[in-house]
Amino acid sequence: MTRRNSCAHCPGSHSGERSCLASATTKARGWLLVEHPGPWPERVEQGLPGHPAISEAVRAAQAAGVRPQLIRRSGRRRRIPPVQVYVGYSHGERVWLEGRELADPAELADLDLAAVAAGTPPGFGEPVTDPLLLVCAHGRRNACCARYGAPLARKLTARFDPFVWETTHVGGDRYAANLVCLPHGVYYGDLGPDEAVRAVDAYLRGEVLLDRLRGRAGLPEPAQAAEHFVRAHTGIRGVTAVTVESVSGTSPYEAVVVVGERRYRIVVERVEQTGPCGAECQENLGTYVVRELTLLNEAALV
Template sequence: MTCSVIWDDTGLPAWGTAPRAAFWVAVEQAGPWGAKAFTQSRLDPAIGAAIEAAALAAGGRALLIRRPIARGEQADRSARQVYLAGGLAGRPWLLAGQVSEPAEVLSLPWGELAGPDAVEVLRRVDWLAPLAEGVLLVCGNSKRDLCCAQRGRPIALELEREHPGRVWECTHTGGHRFAPTGVVLPSGQSLARLTVEVARAALDAADAGRLAPATFGPWHDRGRGHLTPVCAVAEAHVRELTGETDPAALAAVDSGDSTVEVRHSDGRVWTLRLALQDCPEQLAESCGKAAVTARSWSVLAVS
């Protein structure tokens, strides 16, 4: 039995497990991916390692993406698609473009990618342009974890038929135990236990610059990666309570001692007390790995 099926049976929440990222960069790379995809694919490993390191050093995350099509149809194209999502702490923005050589991605102004607007990035990178539509990245890296390909790839294939060119398989996003997983751009919301219906709702909401209520709650919402885990849990809980879909409407402030204040742009304030607790059973967090003490976030009190 795969790790994600076992975790599904426990009913444990996915809150607070989003990968930390102040921005996201996605670069097209067709063909097979190894467990460490940036250095184990058809991409020049030196360039792949440099892109991954540059994103991490600037506080963001880089992913490889490929079109969700039959493996025999996977082939390198002369132009590679690139997406860049930033402004996650305020009004998220999304840029898209194509490069003929992946090394061109290294010319991005990495220090500007987490900024509140894309003006400086657009001024300095002439191959990027604003994208009004949302994009969904679904983890399908089987060499990293079997669950991701077995459970994520069918969803990517079906959604690609409905939204051609806007749904991509991507490399590791963490949280194999919550497969199928995905990342919605531009919001940077990480999703767990995706279904076609939830993925469709997330993509439709992204077109309107919103989050989808269907993604709210501890079963599907891993959180938004620009936040610390404790703040991400608090924000996600308030979104579930209120149904607030505007990414910029809530701000979470860690008051210390696992207490978080969530402020709404309309003046409302919630104070939440949270805890990261050990679970009674030991569970494998990835297929083929030994079981460890599982931990999950709980909301103890809200005022």
């Protein structure tokens, strides 16, 4: 099988040379995480031979608008069942996670995926108050994710276990190693060990770092860009302290962003990045630049 986007096609994509802002997946708000030590298929929707209940749960989640991820512990494989399962919602301020170990994966059929998609805790498991840190290590999907993600997962596990899980494709292969912080759906990319540790430390404080920040899942790319630039201007780092009130137009886009009692008008434009990494690597070729940033009712700031 030909693997997509081998690392040889991605010069500069793992060294911080390419902007990764506004590249978090735009469709993930509800999440279903199911433990499966492997092997993982190239695409989760292809199913897992010999595991019909998990395969059906993945298909049902996608149909309901919930993002399914297979997860496993880094560096060790336990016999399953029991199967660790998490469900969660990462949009807005009312984020949540629930977790449960299943003696039989067939119990996944009892999960109310419609409630998860709507942001309502389904009572499928116990509330989870600790974060989940997902590192993409999906080598069958992309060789870079194994090369960069698996070592990063081991590094983070040594420091932040038991929060850390390896996971299947999270989007943006060219930004490996990729990290997703739940329940808020905060995405980081192009991470080395030091950057990843700083990002996790910030998340545990309830903050984001702008360095290597891809954005927050579930928001349109222009909204992610607008939030990023307003954070850069104001210095505000609280995970939920900045809200994109509206986005309108086509590139350039106009957004209104709220920070506490202040409201900003910001214009962002999508531009193509230089030095594309090859015909086989077509994800995330664009980035965003800020054209105007105005504190409403006052003069332009930039």
